[in-house]
Amino acid sequence: MxxxxxxxxxxxxxxxxxxxxxxxxxxxxxxxxxxxxxxxxxxxxxxxxxxxxxxxxxxxxxxxxxxxxxxxxxxxxxxxxxxxxxxxVGANFVGLLHAGPTIAAEGTAEQRARWLPPVLRGDEVWCQGFSEPDAGSDLASLRTRAVRDGDHYVVSGSKIWTSHAEVADWCELLVRTDPAAPKHRGITWLAMPMDAPGITVRPLRTLAGSAEFAEMFLDDVRIPVANRVGEENDGWRVTMVTLSFERGTAFVGEVVACRRVLGELAAQARKNGRWDDAVLRRRLGRLNAEFRALWRLTQWNVSESQRAGGVPGIGGSVFKLRYSHARQELFDAAAEVLGAGGALDADHDWTLDRLSSLSYTIAAGTSQIQHNIVAERILGLPKGGK
Amino acid sequence: MDFQLTDDQRALRQGVRDLLAGRFDRDALRAAVDVPGHLDRELWRALGEAGFFALRLPEADGGVGLGLPEAVLVFEEAGRVLLPGPLVATHLAAGTVPGAATGETVVTDADGELLPWLDASDVVLADASGAAPLRSVDPLTPLHRLPGPYAPRTPEAVLLTAAEQLGSAGRTCEMAVQHAREREQFGQPIGAFQAVKHLCAQMLVRTELARAAVYAAAVTGDPVETAAAELLADEAAVRNARDCVQVHGGMGFTWEADVHLHLKRAWVRAGAGRTARETEEVLAAAL
Structure with a gap:
């Protein structure tokens, strides 16, 4: 220690x-x-x-x-x-944290040489085409079809929650290449050029009012077979390499930022008199304990992955469950510090953060799914069930 | 930076776990429940011999020469098995009260409204005048009520108590998981139902957050970090024990199951320190 x-x-x-x-x-x-x-x-x-x-x-x-x-x-x-x-990291998120590491781990020498340097140099933007309208938490049930036609795949279907789709050069795309196989075994990972004919991108407004992500409609989009990373029908395993690349560092910046916001909340409350409210004060004190411990838990998880030579532990789900909840509590407390006049002002930063915090218990595995992961993979409780 | 346990720390933890499994197994626990107020002096001396109390004394003074992080690991193990007695007070008295380090002398400390183990102790630190017995809710911790005012608890006492709470929280999580895997209803283990799974997952989350806080406070010795550890460990111990009762169903409501012993001890330990309100105020003032 x-x-x-x-x-x-x-x-x-x-x-x-x-x-x-x-x-x-x-x-x-x-x-x-x-x-x-x-x-x-x-x-x-x-x-x-x-x-x-x-x-x-x-x-x-x-x-x-x-x-x-x-x-x-x-x-x-x-x-x-x-x-x-x-x-x-902004628009570079998928390239640096998902698509890039996948290509680094599973791509051919040629693919690595083509796609990795532009990500590092800041020349090309990637987006992620994983989720579909009917494949969210149950991602492996995705239905976007890819049919082989010579040295191309012809792809049709729709993707959703695709951040930065409007400005991306490439999309890491999961498609179904074998509809007859068990759902995890008929999936293939493709790099789709976003300027290919047949792609329609429609921005989606979030509940915060901004267009942070989009839906994508694919209509007979032709993607070269050479753009496939890994073997055909091995895309689920290839994708898990990406998703497990996280080394306990995913929320480092955010925890630092939350601790700064908490300090700002206390300062603001002392200034506007709400600090005299013992219930609010105690709430902020509790959040201080939470975020200090979340910072230590981050260091714990990073140390664990460092010992394993960069291989992540399974502590990420434990962290995300508590952090996503604590973040929502933080900005609910912010609303109380601000009072109605501030909390209901859609132009206030903390109001926008409060709204966006609602996505944290949904994105990248809902809290309900994370509870299942913790219970089954860490605690060893039986899989499946209702 | 390497926040994980060193090999030596892992070995120490394992050693203590083995020692306690040998000297204080479930039969010993239930026997202790049946004779309230009795402190097993032979066990106490065995703990002394193993270095439980002298752990942080310099080797030159006959101690083990280890630090607060190691003490936290040892007290976590004590909390796991509900080891009875004024462990924290005696450990902290080692080096100042003769015989405390070796387990010859049992020491308790009048540092709060509730004074544990008064009758079984050889030495009472601070002023215990006016102490009145009460029928303790925890069959493993005899209690007296003190009129006050009380000497404040030391940060080490707060932290080592939090370490015991952490051990209890981890143990009740394990007990709930074990029961959920074995108990079958509707033709399957109840742990296959998501409603039960999610209770168990929450127990682990509470435990791991408390662990990070307790270990960090042991390393830094920072008073605000110690307050965070106290708040989160108290909460983890109490809420995990309650969820453990829930997962055990009707069995969890019986005297025979061990779950209630964890809940009651968690209440006693939480009651020995600052109230959650006071701890939260300390944490707020530090913002």
Missing amino acids: DLTYTDEEEEFRAKLREWLASVLPGLPPKPSPDDWPGRRAYDLGWQRRLYDAGYAGLHWPADAGGRGATPTQHLIFLEETEKAGAPY
């Missing part, structure tokens, strides 16, 4: 801080949330700066063009960039 960072880790932190201090003042102004081309350009510009400074693909293996950093260095990177107010 050692919470002190090594000299090497502290040096990494110091250099990163120095670089952040030098580069952040020169960033262009943030684009408005509705300006998708502007957001793409901004996010890619930040990625290019990371690339030039040697911080791109920090957690990727060295032979994929990454830095092969340890989980702890990645934790430090995420902590420091958040504390410095650096841009988020």
Whole structure:
């Protein structure tokens, strides 16, 4: 049980801080949330700066063009960039955290050379075509069909909840290639060029009012067989490589940000008199315990994955269950600190955060699914059941 | 940074678990329940011999020379098996009260409204005048009520108690899971039903969050972190024990099942420290 960072880790932190201090003042102004081309350009510009400074693909293996950093260095990177107010990963999310690592792990030498460098350099954006209107929590029941036609697959179907679809160059797409096989065994992973004929993207508005994701309709889209990563019908396993790539670092920046917000809530409450409300004060005190412990749990999980040589543990579901709930509690408390006049103002940052926090118990595995995962895979309770 | 346990820490934990399995198994636990107020001095001396109380004394003074993180692991094991006696007070008295380190002397501390194990103790720290006996809800912890004012609990006492709560929370989670796998209704183990699964998953989440908080407080010694550990460990122990009763169904409501012993001890330990209200105020003031 050692919470002190090594000299090497502290040096990494110091250099990163120095670089952040030098580069952040020169960033262009943030684009408005509705300006998708502007957001793409901004996010890619930040990625290019990371690339030039040697911080791109920090957690990727060295032979994929990454830095092969340890989980702890990645934790430090995420902590420091958040504390410095650096841009988020934004449009680079799928490329850096899902599609890229999948290609690095399962792609051919040719595929790695084609797709990985543009992700690291900030030249190309990826989106994710996994979920479908009838395949959410039960992802493996997806029905988008791909039929072989010579050296192409012809793909038809629809995808949903696709973030950054409007501005993506590529889509990591899950398709059904064998409808007769058991559902996990008839799926194939394809890289779909987003400029291919037959793709229609329709933005979806979230309950927060912004168009953060889209639905995608695919009508006889032709995708070269050469764009398949892994074997035909082996896409489920290929995808699990992606989904298990997370090394306990997924929410590092967010926990840092939540702790900062909590401090701001206390300051605001002391200023506007609501601090005199003992019930509210205690609520904030409890959240302090929660988020301190969530930070320690992050360090615990990162240490576990570091010991396993970067292989993630299964603690991610435990963390996500508690964190997603705590985040909602945090912004409910924010509403109380603000009072009705602030909490019902749709232009207030904390109101937007309160609304968006509702997605945390749904996205990337609902809390109900996460409970099943914890019960079955960690506690060993019987699978299935009602 | 490597927050996980070292090999030595794992070995220590295993060693304590083995020792307690040998010296305080379920039969011993139930025997202790049947003779309330009786403290097994032979077991106490065996604990002393194993270094339970001298764990943090320097080796030069006959101690084991380990730190708070190791003590937390040891007290977590004690909490798992509901080891009775004023363990925390005696451990903290090692080095100052003669015989405490070796297990010859049993020490209790009048540092709150409830004074445990007064009659069975050799030494009482602080002022115990006016102590009045009450019929303790926990058959494994005899209690006296003190008129006050009380000496404040030390941060070490708070943390080691939280470690016991953590051990109890982990154990009741295991007990619930084991029962859910074995007990069959509607032709299948009740653990196959999602309603039961989700109760068990919540128990693990509470335990692991409390573990992160307790271990971190042991490493940093930070008072706010200790307050977080206290709040989360108390909650994990009490709520897990209640959910464990629920998963056990009718059996969980019997005297014969061990679940109620965890719940009652968790209440006693939570009652020994600051109230949740006071702890939350400490945590709020630190914001």
